[in-house]
Amino acid sequence: MATDTVVAEDAGGAGAETAEELRRLFLLDEDVVFLNHGSFGATPRPVFEAYQAWQREMERQPVAFLQRRSDDLLDAARAELGRFLNAAGDDLVFVPNATTGLNVFARSLRLEAGDEVLTTDHEYGALNLTWEHVCAKVGARYVHQPIPLPVTTPEALADAFWEGVTPRTRVVFLSHITSPTALTFPVAEICRRAREAGILSVVDGAHVPGQRPLDLAADGADVYAGNCHKWLCAPKGSAFLHVRPEHHEYVEATTVSWGWGEGGLRFGSEVPRSRFVRRNQWQGTRDLAAFLAVPNAIAFQEEHRWEAVRARCQALARQARERIGALTGLPPISPDGPIGATDDPWFAQMVAVPIPPVDAATVHRRLYDEFQVEVPLTGHDGQQMVRVSVQGYNTAADIDRLLEGLAALLPRC
Ligand SMILES: Cc1ncc(COP(=O)(O)O)c(C=O)c1O
Structure with missing residues (x-):
């Protein structure tokens, strides 16, 4: 938890709410580690109301x-x-x-x-x-x-x-x-x-x-x-x-x-x-x-200083990419650095990270059933990947749980 606050300040987000505070504004099931904002999004309570x-x-x-x-x-x-x-x-x-x-x-x-x-x-x-x-x-x-x-x-x-x-x-x-x-x-x-x-x-x-x-x-x-x-x-x-x-x-x-x-x-x-x-x-x-x-x-995003939230999410996505890369030993699919003249890297709040060949359906199912992690497995040209979405409500603990699941399941599936 402390890590998230530090990341927020590093990213110029001092004063923005923490991920835990934002999580309370969303309607998401508290028992699920939700790392798939990318598929359908999720709506915070004030917007839903x-x-x-x-x-x-x-x-x-x-x-x-x-x-x-x-x-x-x-x-x-x-x-x-x-x-x-x-x-x-x-x-x-x-x-x-x-x-x-x-x-x-x-x-x-x-x-x-x-x-x-x-x-x-x-x-x-x-x-x-x-x-x-x-x-x-x-x-x-x-x-x-x-x-x-x-x-x-x-x-x-x-x-x-x-x-x-x-x-x-x-x-x-x-x-x-x-x-x-x-x-x-x-x-x-x-x-x-x-x-x-x-x-x-x-x-x-x-x-x-x-x-x-x-x-x-x-x-x-x-x-x-x-x-x-x-x-x-x-x-x-x-x-x-x-x-x-x-x-x-x-x-x-x-x-x-x-x-x-x-x-x-x-x-x-x-x-x-x-x-x-x-x-x-x-x-x-x-x-x-x-x-x-x-x-x-x-x-809602303007009031909740989403520029800072986005920067914090991007930092967490980068950490996820590094940690999964360290676990698998596989190289990333893009440089970390800026694309072109802008300061933007190739990825923002969503990052796809290579994993070794696995039975994707089984890994996906067991990540959810055994670790309560909702995350999609994707692929490109024969390379399988896990696609991690980081939204304002995600914490470093969510990434820890994903890593725990991947460490357990990748060698076995
Ligand atoms: C790149 C891209 N285009 C289009 C879509 C379709 O979105 P929708 O189902 O809202 O039309 C998706 C959905 O994930 C997508 O990833």
Whole structure:
């Protein structure tokens, strides 16, 4: 416990609450060592209560809420999210998750036979399926460019990726923070190259909002989708799709509804909104509470000095990586040092660390059953890994328990 306080001060976090104090604000089961924030996030009590308050507000007067108030409430929530992401509210829509956001865009694209969508071999499986589906329908190709491990420098990574570009490349699609390997890819540089080459850039930022500062104006992707329910700790079912204005015209929506009519959104609101927002904001009757609670999640992190919390988590993730490396004797998948000109290392609050060949399903199950540790095992190109997520509520004792479990199970499974 004392270690956590020291780490916080080292990381410039003096005055921020300790992990134990933050843990009390979350609804997580106290008996579980929760090192998998990355899969679905977790929501602190004040944000969850705000979410439920929105639901109660809707039930109090459903017609007034959904017919007369919802567009203005959503506009305000989008504006606040836009402030957080440095993006114009008219270029942003709420979607239930990053998968849906990227589907909205991928399925709006008019690819042609022979076109290529270039991606990496570190992408999230469901989105590989999305792009394979979209490409297969028209005879386009979804091309995986290998990014070998360990990564070395952002320039080398961008060069390795760019080797996959051909005259037929219409789209580049990649994660900002990858799912199996938890690496931060140099998307600003890749988007810059894509723009110069006249290629569309689409970024999967599912793990970024709340984990790394995000500046959508500077990062330069044509299209960027991010989750609020992961690292921003907003309720499940809150995410966004950001599309630059030059692409609004052809972006459709998963559901064709009132926003496709002439009069703007649903009930003739006078407020001008982009065509992209009009088409996507009203998707039939649905629960809007998770979207409306996004500003509450932003406020929660700002009030609880999340910059300092993030730095403390990053330090703990680094310790986890070092300790697992010392246990297995396997080298890390990235340097520890800064990526490029920034002070950021290749990983932030989530780190993937190699482990020797094991029966992954058994190790995963026994870590939970015998050590109460919730942590995913991932892999890349035959290398198995444990992916450790560190959120504000995690302590050094959580990492101790993981190490205890790994030390016991890796040699035996
Ligand atoms: C890189 C990446 N993209 C997309 C997703 C999908 O997120 P969601 O299920 O919220 O759409 C995940 C989920 O973990 C992910 O890791």
